[in-house]
Amino acid sequence: MRNTAAVLLSLALGLSACSPSPVPDGASQAKADSRSVTMILPDGSRQQVTGFVKDGYVMIEDDIIVAEAGQLTQQGTYVVDTRYRWAGRTVPYTFASNVPQAIRDRVVQAASTIGATTNTIVTPRTSTKQRDYVQITYNTGTSCASGLGMTGGRQTITLADRCSTGSIIHEFGHTLGLFHEQTRPDRDQYVEIVWANIPADWQSQYEIRSGSAGYGAYDFDSIMHYPAYFDGKLAIRPLDASVDLNRMGQRNGYSPTDVNTLNAMYPR
Template sequence: MLRFVVLCCILAVAAAGPPVVKTRAQIQNYKIALEKSREDDGLTLEERMAAHPEMNAWANSGKYQGDIVLDDELIEDMVEEFSTGSRMAYTRANTRWPQATAVYEFGAGEFNLDQQRFILNVMTRLSERTCVRFRVRNANDRNFVRITGRATGCYAHVGFSANRGIHTLNLARSNPGQGCLNFVVIAHEWYHALGFFHMQSTYNRDTYVRIHWENIQQGMSHNFDRYDSSIVSNLGLPYEYGSSMHYGTHFFSSNGRPTLSTTRQYNGVLGQTSVITGFDIWRLSRHYNCPGAWSADVMEKARTTLYVPTEEGDLIEHTVDSPLIDELELFEDTKFEEEDQN
């Protein structure tokens, strides 16, 4: 579950499967799919979960890649890249929040006191382990995250934009600890707001996962786009299956078969919402250049640490034996061929 960062510049999507040359119909369908991800389809998260229980709350939220809110400018860039197949870079503003401080406000009447406290507690726990800070919006703040509780799901804009004004972060209301108010899901949406896309869309993902395009729901293949290395950075950290930012194996499946599988031995859960890993924490620290985030000692700590939320909202540090992904055994291609035929 690697959270690679939106690197201060560009958004050119490199889809890893479809052909380079696109027909006019393909281009139009791609644009329609991106635009549709911004619309309210009239479904609640509860209804989507009933229809697709194999997906978790953030993946089931009806946006691009499940929970990413797109801007007009970003869609235009993505469609142009898709149509040309080029790796052009589209200059964009720095996506880090200035002074490593995200400005926020709760939408009026969106959450009760217990729900607000739980959300704020997640933000506090992230601040305790990184140099990222959160500050309540004041009258002079034009750019800020508005935290809302619409029933449609859990989703957010990616990163800071000086031209955006209100940055969306929605968490469908529920009891603290459940649904979108799961501790790790809240952290996941804040990772988007702080500048991260999903792990499996990083540029070198095809070394670690295989996308089963034939099992993906019609019109949903864009959710498996990947980004060029000029767009995102892995920050010198390994690809991580266990990251809270990684897709699950059956997200957007049309037939109950996997849409994504690992190319290396992995016995854990993909798409988990139970823990925040050490690499999750230190990717955030590196993205914001926190003191000490690039030291060798930090790498070793990240490699052997999990942060486990408690029912009370604490984040308990656990030391584990968690080998780097590069130490795992590479599967033989024949194994995948056998699985695909079953």
């Protein structure tokens, strides 16, 4: 279910447009309020991750929403079940009333690109019978963030002025069920995480997600991949020295492997 992003899906298949950023989307902000979050994976295993509060949400991996900040106690549980796919390959969305027109235009453009390149459909919600949907909200901070997969009922993508069309495509990738590429279990065969260059309170965001699977070959070009650098220091080093570091962290659109992953998750 996870493509080049580590999919939390035990499927036989195996199963943030911004230009590459020097840090993961919004990651340069200090996180004074951290939370211990337990992820329960499809195989029943658990993995503890350090979450953090930002722009009113508890997040992991800088842009995956766990819950609203006031709704999670100090020991929260993040349940990820990759069987929860969007019905009819369709993600209905609405806008909160305070979302600026410029961001609305980017969402429409992102939705058009997703529909033109994958089997999935991102479209305005037209009926209350569409019980499962995304509400696009606006924050005055720096967050471009989303929940992971179809969680049921109304869920959130929160966007700031800095969120480009490509970053919004990235966030819809999370909404559709994709994790970040560099968390897939085979990543150590392709990259080295330079832990010394990553702040201690950010290191858990680079951990492999136990119980996940990768789809296809490791994809440096995935829109779900973190940038190579964190605050100007190399954080992800390809084992193959010929790999261009600028390939990591692109926010232009889904890579061919991203497209294949989503199409495997959401066949016509």
